Amino acid sequence: xxxxxxxxxxxxAFAGRxxxxxxxxxxxxxxxxxxxxxxxxxxxxxxxxxxxxIYGYRDDxxxxxxxxxxxxxSLGMNEWTEIRKKSISMLFQELRLFAELTAWENVQIxxxxxxxxxxxxxxxxxxxxxxxxxxxxxxxxxxxxxQQRVALIRALCQPFDFIFLxxxxxxxxxxxxxxxxxxxxxxxxxxxAGVIVTSIGKHLNMDYQQIWKL
Amino acid sequence: xxxxxxxxxxxxxxxxxxxxxxxxLCGMVIVLLGIQFYNDVLPIFTQSDSFLKxxxxxxxxxxxxxxxxxxxxNQFSNVDIEEVKEQxxxxxxxxFTSSHFQVSAGLGIEGIQMSxxxxxxxxxxxxxxxxxxxxxxxxxxxxIPIIIPRNYLNLYNFGFAQSRSLPQISEGLMGTISLxxxxxxxxxRDNYKGRIVGFSNRLNTILVPDAFMKWANTQYAEGKQKGPxxxxxxxxxxxxxxxxxxxxxxxxxxxxxxLDNGKAAWFLRIIVGIVLSVGxxxxxxxxxxLMLSIFLLLQKNTYKLxxxxxxxxxxxxxxxxxxxxxxxxxxxxxxxxxxxxxxVRHVYSNLMDEMGLPIDTGAPxxxxxxxxxLFLIVSAINTTLIYRKMKSxx
Numbered sequence: 001x002x003x004x005x006x007x008x009x010x011x012x013a014f015a016g017r018x019x020x021x022x023x024x025x026x027x028x029x030x031x032x033x034x035x036x037x038x039x040x041x042x043x044x045x046x047x048x049x050x051x052x053x054i055y056g057y058r059d060d061x062x063x064x065x066x067x068x069x070x071x072x073x074s075l076g077m078n079e080w081t082e083i084r085k086k087s088i089s090m091l092f093q094e095l096r097l098f099a100e101l102t103a104w105e106n107v108q109i110x111x112x113x114x115x116x117x118x119x120x121x122x123x124x125x126x127x128x129x130x131x132x133x134x135x136x137x138x139x140x141x142x143x144x145x146x147q148q149r150v151a152l153i154r155a156l157c158q159p160f161d162f163i164f165l166x167x168x169x170x171x172x173x174x175x176x177x178x179x180x181x182x183x184x185x186x187x188x189x190x191x192x193a194g195v196i197v198t199s200i201g202k203h204l205n206m207d208y209q210q211i212w213k214l
Numbered sequence: 215x216x217x218x219x220x221x222x223x224x225x226x227x228x229x230x231x232x233x234x235x236x237x238x239l240c241g242m243v244i245v246l247l248g249i250q251f252y253n254d255v256l257p258i259f260t261q262s263d264s265f266l267k268x269x270x271x272x273x274x275x276x277x278x279x280x281x282x283x284x285x286x287x288n289q290f291s292n293v294d295i296e297e298v299k300e301q302x303x304x305x306x307x308x309x310f311t312s313s314h315f316q317v318s319a320g321l322g323i324e325g326i327q328m329s330x331x332x333x334x335x336x337x338x339x340x341x342x343x344x345x346x347x348x349x350x351x352x353x354x355x356x357x358i359p360i361i362i363p364r365n366y367l368n369l370y371n372f373g374f375a376q377s378r379s380l381p382q383i384s385e386g387l388m389g390t391i392s393l394x395x396x397x398x399x400x401x402x403r404d405n406y407k408g409r410i411v412g413f414s415n416r417l418n419t420i421l422v423p424d425a426f427m428k429w430a431n432t433q434y435a436e437g438k439q440k441g442p443x444x445x446x447x448x449x450x451x452x453x454x455x456x457x458x459x460x461x462x463x464x465x466x467x468x469x470x471x472x473l474d475n476g477k478a479a480w481f482l483r484i485i486v487g488i489v490l491s492v493g494x495x496x497x498x499x500x501x502x503x504l505m506l507s508i509f510l511l512l513q514k515n516t517y518k519l520x521x522x523x524x525x526x527x528x529x530x531x532x533x534x535x536x537x538x539x540x541x542x543x544x545x546x547x548x549x550x551x552x553x554x555x556x557x558v559r560h561v562y563s564n565l566m567d568e569m570g571l572p573i574d575t576g577a578p579x580x581x582x583x584x585x586x587x588l589f590l591i592v593s594a595i596n597t598t599l600i601y602r603k604m605k606s607x608x
Contacts, residue, residue, distance in 0.1 A: 057524060057608075077529060077605065085526035096521045098221055109217045110525050158526065 001067050001087045001161040004031040004054060004194075009063035011049045023212035024050065026063075033161050036188070036195040036206055041214035047198040048093050050214070051166045055090050056080045085114060091155040093166035095147050099140030103131065103150045106139055111157040125153045128179055145171040152180055156187050162194040163187075169204050181205045218522070219535050225514040226539075230507035235543060237500030242551040242588065243558075244493030250555055250581035251562070252486040254573045256479060270341065271457065272310075272417065273298075273466045274444045289441035297464075298447060303454045308338040309442030310419070311427050315399030315434035319408060321391065326380070329394075335419045336427035337446045348411050351426035357407045358395060361421040364413040385413055399434030501592060504543075508536055509603055516607060523608060533597075533604045540596040548589045555581050 010025045020026050024039065025046070031037060041047040052058040053065055056072060065072050067083070075083070084090075097106050103126070111117055126132045129149040134142055139150060148171055155163065163184070169177040181204050188195045197204050198214075275288040290309065299307050313334040320329035342349055342361075349359050364385075371382045383391070393408035414421070431439060449457060461468060512519065522532050555578065563575050 055524070057520075081523070081526060081528040084524065090524070092524075096524060098518060098521065100224065101217065101221065105217055105220075109221075109522075112217070113526055154525070 001083075002033045003066075003068055004162060005029070005064075005066040005069070006031075007064040007066070009053070009061055009065055011046050012060045012062060013049075014046065015062060022214055024214050029212075031162065031194055031196060033194045034192050035209045037197070038203060038206075038208040038211045039196065039198045039214050040203075040211060041198060041200055043200055045214045047200075047214055048166055051090060051092070051164050051198070054164065055084070055088065086159050087161050089155045089158055089160040089163040091148075091151050091163070091165040091168050093170075095144075095151040097139045097147055097151055097154070100138060102136050102138055103142065103146075104135040106150055107154045107157060110154045114158040116159060117157050122153060122157065125156070125183065128183065129153070130176065130179075143171070145173075145176070148172060149176065149180065152183070156183070160191060160193050162196065165195070165197045165204065167198055167200060169199075169202050177202070178205055215535070218527075218532070221518055221522070222515055222532075222535050224518075225511055227507060227511070230503065230510075231543065234500050234504040234507060235547060237496060237503060238544070238547045238592075239551055239554075241493045241495075241497030241500055242547055242585065243554050245490055245497065245588065246551055246555045246581040246585050247558055248486050248489040248493060249584050250559055250578050252482065253578075253580045254559070254563070255566075256482060257574070258571050270446055270448045271468050272444055272446050273461060273468050276465055276467050289443050290445055291441060295445065298445065301456070301460055303449045303451065303457050303460075305448040305450050306340065307448075308341050308446045310444040310446065311336045311424065311431070311442060312440075313427065314431055314436070314439055315397055318396045320394040320396070322394075326378075332420060334422045334427060334430075335444075336422050336424045339424050341446050341448065342421070342423075349423055351423045351429070353429050357392070357409050358422055358426055359411045360393070360408045361412040361414055361417070362410055363418050363420075365418075367413060388413075397430065397434055400436055402434060497588070497592070501595065504540060504596065505599055508540065508600060511536070512600075512603055512607060519604070520608060529601065529604050529608075533601045536600050536604075537597040540600070541593045544589050544593050544596070548585050552582055552585055555585075 006024065006027070006029050008026055008028070010020065014020065014025065022045070023029070039047060039050070049058065049061070053061050054072075056075065059073065067075075067087075098109070101109065104122075107122055111122065123132070123135075126135055129152070131142075131146050131149050134146055134150075139147055142150070148168060152165075152168065155165070165184070168180065172180065184195065184204070185206055187193075195206065197206070197208075275290070277288055295307055295309065298304055316331070317334055318329055318331045320327060322328075339349065351358060367383065367385065367388060374380065375382050388410050391410070393410070395406040395408045397404050397406065519532055523529065559575075559578060563573050566573055
């Protein structure tokens with residue numbers, strides 16, 4: 001997958017509003033593979049909605065979203081499964097980790113599906129993100145900041161053309177945010193993938209080609 | 215898969231699954247036992263003489279007092295026979311040919327000579343299921359093969375032999391004894407040997423090969439031969455109610471208990487049918503419990519299931535643990551119910567042995583086969599419903 005296009009896309013919830021001032025909604029924009037884009041937004045401006053539309057688990061929008069020119073409304077369940085496994089990775093704002101599994105198991109449940117990373121690579125990431133000692137702890141007993149790092153590792157355990165990170169650093173200190181950014185940058189460069197980061201304040205420190213206001 | 219199971223087994227209600235397990239076991243045992251019992255017991259009602267075709271009926275016209283006075287014939291005309299032949303339940307019809315000459319048979323046991331006047335009858339050979347070289351007569355043979363009612367032997371063994379302190383004769387021994395047959399007619403008198411080749415439970419006549427009868431009637435019979443007064447009818451299903459109705463309409467009498475057995479078999483069928491229905495209803499209800507339980511489980515685990523789908527698991531993969539669980543439960547039910555059926559069958563076959571009604575206790579393939587078919591059907595329904603439900607959740 002090389003391009004994601006948004007044509008006149010708008011959440012249905014916004015349809016009644018008189019004027020929309022946004023770089024994304026109600027415009028024609030293209031997300032290119034290999035680019036890094038920051039989407040700045042204030043709370044309630046629809047960034048999580050944007051992620052959920054592109055990831056296919058909500059479709060309450062107007063306009064057209066296309067993957068390489070194909071309208072995503074026409075995709076079936078199986079196609080979405082393949083896309084989520086091989087083309088688009090997502091770090092959800094609400095993380096969507098499994099609280100009763102350990103940090104390690106949460107990553108394994110994804111990696112055993114894709115078989116993308118070796119155990120050593122994953123262990124190394126745990127160490128770099130300073131949560132190696134938490135690998136065998138149930139995620140439910142970890143702080144949200146620690147959980148965000150686990151979720152990042154999980155998101156990286158798959159091949160992708162685009163990776164979306166919905167407020168990835170909301171609960172991270174600067175040092176850990178920088179480690180996260182460099183990890184992400186390495187992996188994205190290696191896979192020549194597009195990176196889309198949303199933020200309501202603190203940005204993930206990366207070289208962005210474009211910064212859009214939602 | 216291990217991790218998925220670890221995630222999804224949460225909220226599984228052991229009580230609900232145990233409820234399903236017991237209910238399904240109950241239903242399955244009833245269904246399988248019904249089938250097996252029916253299969254085991256039916257032969258008792260439909261058992262036949264080994265040497266006669268299975269489903270046959272002997273009919274005659276009613277002998278009434280008025281008819282006897284008026285000299286009305288109780289023979290079957292060709293029209294009557296054709297009519298029977300055309301009935302939907304009829305496979306084939308054969309007339310009884312009776313002897314129109316004098317017959318007497320004698321037997322010598324331990325020096326005592328017994329002799330009695332008797333008669334012969336024959337039916338077409340196709341109704342007699344006996345090795346052809348045993349059941350054959352060609353003119354010039356001195357020996358006639360004979361089938362006699364088993365009652366005759368009993369009459370001798372338990373009546374005559376005991377009152378006269380004579381030895382009892384087994385069926386095997388009887389087969390080796392030859393009778394002295396004297397036939398007279400048309401001014402001729404000849405001696406033959408009679409050899410008993412079989413005993414009949416249900417045919418009250420002394421049967422000889424058709425070939426002998428035809429030949430002997432031309433040799434010894436005087437005057438015009440009469441039509442048959444009894445018919446043997448092979449039917450495709452003795453429990454067919456049209457048979458009884460037809461005979462009633464025509465005023466024919468059936469001579470043996472075949473129809474009574476048919477009625478008993480029919481009642482057995484109805485009773486087993488009712489039992490099977492009850493078993494099936496229990497099975498269906500248990501299936502319903504299982505589905506409700508699993509749908510509830512899916513609802514409770516919706517968030518986890520959704521997350522699994524969002525990180526790239528297919529519906530099929532996510533549905534698999536639940537499908538595997540139900541199939542495993544069904545398999546357990548199958549094994550256990552088969553074991554129970556075997557046990558119960560052991561008990562009732564012993565009971566029936568004691569009652570003098572031995573049943574064939576080979577492997578209960580019918581029950582096992584039916585169990586496997588039920589297992590496959592129930593499992594297929596389970597897996598499909600779970601998959602559909604899973605798809606409809608998201």
